[in-house]
Amino acid sequence: MKKLLPFITCFSLLYACGEKQTTVDYAQLSDADKRHADYALAGLETKEGLLTQLFAAEPKLVNPTNIDVDAKGRVWVCEGYNYRMHLNPNNPQNDEGDRIIILEDKNGDGVADETKVFYQGTDVNSALGICVLGHKVIVSCSPNIFVLTDTDGDDKADSKEILFKTRGGFQHDHAVHAVTFGHDGKLYFNFGNDGKALLDKDSVVISDQFGRPIIADGKLYQEGMVFRCDLDGKNVEVLGYNFRNNYEVAMDSYGTLWQSDNDDDGNKGVRINYVMEYGNFGFKDQMTGASWQARRTNIEKEIPLRHWHLNDPGVVPNLLQTGAGSPTGLLVYEGNLLPQEFHNQVIHCDAGPNVVRAYPVTNDGAGYKATMVNLLQGTKDQWFRPADVCVAPDGSLIVADWYDPGVGGHQVGDLDRGRLYRITVPEKKKYEVPTFDLSTPEKAIEALKSPNMATRYLAWTKLNEWQEQAEPVLANMWKNDPNPRMKARALWLLSKIKGKGENYINEALKSENADLRITAIRSGREIKMNLLPAYQTLVKDPSAQVRREIALALRNNPAPEAAEIWAELATQHNGDRWYLEALGIGADEQWDSFLEAYLKRVGEDWNKDIIWRSRARKTPQLLAKLIQESKGEEKLRYFRAFDFQKDASKQGVLLALFEAKHPEQGEIDNLVLRHLDKNVPQTPQLKRALSAALTATKGTLDFVDLVSQFEIKEQYPALMEIIFAKSDSIEAVEGAKILMKKGGKDLLAKALKDQDNQKVRNTLNVLGKLDSEDARELISSVMNNEEYEMAIRTLALEKYGAGWGGQEQLWKLVKDSKLKKDLAPTAKQVLTTAWRADIKGQAVKFYGNESTQETSPIAKLVAQKGDVISGKNIFTQYCAQCHQVKGEGIDFGPKLSEIGSKLPKEALYKSILKPNEGISFGYEGFVFKLKNGTTLVGIIASQTETEVTIKQVGGTITKVQISEIESKKEYDGSLMPAFQLPDKELIDLVEYLSELKKAS
Template sequence: MLKKLSDKTKLGLPMALLGGSLLFSAYHHSSKSIWVNRYIDSLMTEEQKHLPSNALKGLKIADGLEVSTFATEPMLLNPTDIEVDARGRVWVLEAYNYRPAITGNPTRPEGDRIVILEDSNNDGKADVSKVFYQGPELNAPLGIAVLGNTVIVSQSPYVWKFTDTDGDDKADKKEILFQGMEGEQHDHGMHAFVFGPDGKLYFNFGNEGKQLRDAKGNIVRDQDGDEISRKKYKQGMVFRCNPDGTGVECLGQNFRNNYEVAVDSYGTLWQSDNDDDGNKGVRINYVMENGNYGYTDEITGAGWTANRTNIESEISKQHWHQNDPGSIPNLLQTGSGSPTGIIVYEGNLLPKIYQGQMIHCEPGHNVVRSYPVQKSGAGYTASIENLVKNEQDQWFRPSDVCVAPDGSLFVADWYDPGVGGHQAGDQTRGRIYRIAPSKTPYTVPKQDFTTIAGAISALQSPNIAIRYLAYNKLVSDNSAEGELVKLYNSAENPRMKARAFWVLSKGANGKKYVESALADQNPDIRITAIRAARELKLDVIPYLKNLVKDADPQVRRECAIALRHSKSPEAPALWAELAAQHTGNDRWYLEALGIGADNNWDSYFNAYLQKVANPVESPAGRDIVWRSRTNESVKFLATLATDSKVDLKDRLRYFRAFDFVKGTKKSEALLEMLKHNSSEQKEINTLALRHLDAEFVKTNPVAKSALLKLMASTEGKEYLELEGKYLLPEENKRLFNMIITDKSPREASDILIKNLGGTALLTHAISEPGKEQNALKILSSMRWSGSKTQLDILQAAMFNKANSANIRREATRALGGSSNGEDLILKYLKEGKIEKSLIPSAVDGVSKAWRRQVRTEAARYLGGSTNAAAKKLAPISDLIKLSGDAKNGAVMFANNCSVCHQVNGEGMDFGPKLSEIGSKLPKEGQYLAILHPDAGIGFGYEGWDLKMKDGSTLSGIIASKTETDIILKMPGGITQNLKTSAVKSMKQMQNSMMPSGLADGMSQKELVDLVEFLTTLKKK
């Protein structure tokens, strides 16, 4: 066989054979398939590997299933989202015009397209392609829902509603459903709409959305009458509304990029959420209604990297504030990734393990997964099962998944060396795959929506578009009630029973059916009934009286949520009954209690105390005290926080809980702690002071005395955190000594500058005779900060000819260490104001500037050719063919990249962590990121220029921003704490903070070695 294959190679035949994958097909099921495939792989060029005819090569499908291509390029390009309509056709959103300002890719001036793909001859392949709509305003839309003759398309800052009025598969009418979301052409903007079993629409946006406006531009108000904006809500959100866009409710908040929402037949919501790249914190969430999901601090809005008491030990949990009271637990954390489309599969064609479960696209790891869920107390647990994964071709980027009328799955493949993230390496490709049991042809069951019987049958379809038409027929026809009752009473699948119930609940006798379902033996039906009662705005109190002692904790969870914002005088006692049943080991149940008590904590907690007089005696009671938001819980918090019989580490949660309680009682309780006298008093004082307001401490004699005593006994990072918070001028001398003894000099310098008298102290020391070493250390400590005061000090030292040459050189070098300082260096070089002897120091000072033009322009003043190091690299298409030395690449990374990136904890924490970048990007993507960093700036890693009120400019990444404080990260992993009130304006940079000339200092071989090393960094 090897001889025959070799002979064909000589004849040039394998190129044709590989193009049609004939060899692969012939030996796919043979015992020799493995080595034949490997042999074929060795013959293929990179371009041949990406041919549509080889699309199935490398796809590993789960046992019992089969994957086939439904459509490939050129029939479609860059699919971001798909929908399968009631006729079995696949609707595709294309994103050819994705982020051209960043990628530099060409665009179609006529705009992106909505394409309908149809298999007209029933061979399982699309053979008809229609353009439903194309327009210049359609730019990389991210979500589509096909609801009868209406098509809803999500594309921030708009949600478009297209209508086909005459049935010719062309949009005849275009309207705005919502608008005002920020993030045009942004992956973190508005995502797809989904039709729910209750007849409502569900949708979400990521943390770039920020607000929601209606078709007229008015800010939309939520179920409480509050604006849907950052005034009330944080980060990404999930919503529900009526089909016409009215009645909007915010169902959850504080996600990062919750890409889509999936709704099951009981009305339960599921989502994925993307972490800040490189932190292995990607998660799957059960969306508990009205929950806070912890991406930023619930109270202050601070980012997850901000230090806090009882901070989680694992970064993946820090990322979502999992130790904070009020943060809903994550169902599943999946590590790294770039999650996209998600559904709940409620068909029966696929194997049982997938039935009733989430199906999810994870393009970062080239896989489509399922997450089998099991109930656990008031919440759930989940695991991971792969459906299809490409283990050979990292261009496989599944972006969305949908259920077809026959119960098979359709998967959209963005097919690109990257995964969005504002970059696209290829605009010419895109695929649609079908997943079904082996040897199962694609069929589209005929539907009859004109009869009640036909609509009843259609209501049970696994396809959402069919269920939409069935629901609307049944809910509008009073004669359907009898048949719906039959389905409700006879359905073996409780999900079908729930679907019938939702329609019945919307009818004239809806209340009757709600009350009947509340008594159903199946707890999922009882849960559905509670949700329906709330949607119908029925008085739920009489119902909850019968359910607050339900044996099922998930039913009690829904009872707690139903009590949210209740004004009934009976509500406190009902909540107390629910709280008394908390076991102390069910975080889901505890958070449901917290959601239910919102705005009513005083009355609810007091009612609880009537049932449980001393809650600190049991784990359950201690949980409820920790979660409470009322002054009545403060004395119990104080007792728990100071209980020396319990290890202090286990009491940190109670100190953290003080941050979530408002009022004077909190200050009084923390102040009282400072008066204690125990073996751990230093630790207690530190914690108490940390949770007291800074101004309160400085003006209260007891607190001020405790603070000074504490600071005298602390040092290092702990000392700097305290002094940075309180800014006591009494500490100026100590800060000065830290600078000249090299003990955190930069941090000490930053704080000293802010203190009264600090600037004068430093200025005097720089010019003090006989103290040159002190002066050099002071100047060096100011290099990276860039505040106006520090820049003024550096300039004065540089130009003062009375200073020694060493002092002037160090001042010149230090001046170029910040963005504002770089500009000053260039200005003075152009004006000839920097003496010749100082020019090398000036150029050296800006040699690490992230802006390439700063480095190159400054270098001109050294003399010689500025292009001496210039070299010509091979195109990326040729570079990817080269093999490098990963060991040498690791050295190149340490020398060139570790100043801003971490790998497995080594390096500086500035840019995205790269520990698993090899799993996310193939070589094409790696080269693109290095050579053209502006083509893909990771969200959350955009650079910002901050103009300060003192006239200075600071540049970096905003790690955290609250109403009062900003944490700015700068290259080298340096952070600077700023007061928001000191910032005049903020402007996002158009370019990446990653130097565009990173490869300038490398040979081509060194660059290839670096990429070889990066491709080895994969998920283990």
């Protein structure tokens, strides 16, 4: 293992925990001291009224990825020293594997005194989840979830078994995450969008509560998912899906689930979710699996909202969007040690903006709304990377700090450090862990009230084992405890007492507290109680949240009464999106009978939202009526709803809209055309509408799409006009693709012979963006023809060698001496500055241009101040070809508008100088070989069952049918080339990037 920092004495750690650090002038510290644990607290800002203590630091631990706190107050830590070692081969590795350690404060001073190694092995390298349940410890380390058991109580794992497997990547951040224990006695966990499928220990795909395979293949489920199961792993349920990287799930006493989710880098779309049961959460198009970036009707105007398809029917709303970040651990704080504003609230770590936050929640119709309050933030120290937060038995918080210049993303910048902090109140500096006696139900009930999950687990298990013996104390807690959350905890256990549970649930259904009525519904469903009579009684409950629960519970309920109950619920919809989505989830797969029952109740006076959300056979006809009655942008909403209708009749309904005689008929016709299948009958009305639409949209992307969709060769000359007018546009590139693939290649060849040199230049420019064999064939006809002036031929060579395949072909021409000599200087310039690293390396060696200048060490670069204005110019020259800042530049790699808030200079330098060591998930490159011989390289922007959208370097978008692909292989390395700038330019560039921060 790499040598750690010098040992830090308990004396220095003790004083690091107190007020002394508040007097340190952090700005005056040396870089080395800023990173030293003695000054850890000086770089942090704690909310007024709270106290932060340094509980532990290196060398006691390094790289804590996830933690749990047991009933003794000990902190269990998953270390990630070997984080993504297969992607960071230059980092020193520990061949014995990563550790799971136990840290204990034995004297109550708020500082860990003792460290034990519970388990060490390569099988837990970079584990991202730990859950301590008595003598069993559940560890999530993609692609597996392990159960480690200490059978003899010596704090050493004696056995290991697999609870679940996934198809996720080895040690992948977007795969399986931590397991947690719920108040209902179940286990909850999740995986991100690299989890792919949930398997048992024998690698057999598990089926969900409805008998459907849990596979993220887009047929039912897709992307990230949330799960519930029994303590032994049986009876797995899918509770939500279509997340990007849902990092951790937490449950409150009423059974409500909360979760965070990460956006694609730089899109300011990090979100917090209330996990509405069975919900689709909108990362990808629910029907096609297309990316959020794909063009669609009624697309959201703001990218952070567009990111989650929030305008689409069938998407659960977000509780809160927090901006840019890298969300990690999350909990619901149900203790009382912290100030009142944090009681019963979600508390969450976001490693990107270096902050631990609370999200005070209030009811909002059938859902919730929230605000943000910072508890602990790295305002001065951007290396503070909170990875997880847990509640200790005394109600204080323990925060794990990965402590690194970067934020995971397959990269680690520091292997020597890691910290744990304790957040408490000033009057509770001592870490006093309550002791609990579980020998009798009367004593165990106090442990059930603990804010600490591991303590509650022990109490829950004992009380559930006792059954009727525990009933009196649980019943007393249910009837008399003044805290409704404690009542709920008692109710969960009472519901599981054989022969008695239904009585308590029926009693709870009559509670004056809406949250307890909700808990009763949830607990009744878990014990499979017939709740239809209760739903009929509660169908007009004054709480929209209670009615939401009833709607969700009707999902897949075939009883005749279910449709009538749903219809009554639907009549009470008042525009609340949370309520509407609950209705939609409840009606799924039974839309025909449910909608019919609703329409019988309301006649023609139906609610527009209900129809918009519905997916019955009648829905297309009703949507058409709404379109005819609507004006302006409202029409877009109903046209988008057509995309979610599976019944084949929708094509005929759309065609009939050509005769709508709407005041905005031209726009209606355009929208109809956009939503028709290309193989619909070519009726006179369609032809007339198509002709008008082509005239109205000429020169736009809509025009190009129509020409492609309906294969209108008569409009090919118009595509050439677009190429001549704006060759850098997506319209020109898409137009050229149509011409090349569908019989218009001769028009491009003709343009290259035009007397107008600008037309020739623009045509070459577009062909260079295609990077195909056919395009290079046309470019060669100019490049090798000495009748063209040299400037045109030089441009042709540059465009020939602009793409992945082009650089390879140009290098082959040079190496085989098949390039005309007068083009040699240009070829040398193109090849020695190629973005494709393998070609550049060979060319530099071939031409003898290997640079002797070496970049200074990162530590020396960080210490220097750069020029922001110069750095911005360097960014424009080099980086804007692939990155955007505030909407300027090419949208290829992650957006960098707030990168300075996320990464300190150390990480920025490493990202630039060593891009292969930190490729953000979703930005991996792929090499596609097509059956026609073309090679395409880029990022997968979107993929459906029939089509892949590839974003190539430079921002060119290419759509390829799956049937056209011969092979697909992940590119070995980053598509971003390593920079070899002089130190001065590199320093200026990083200075500019470090100033790109979130506005305060």
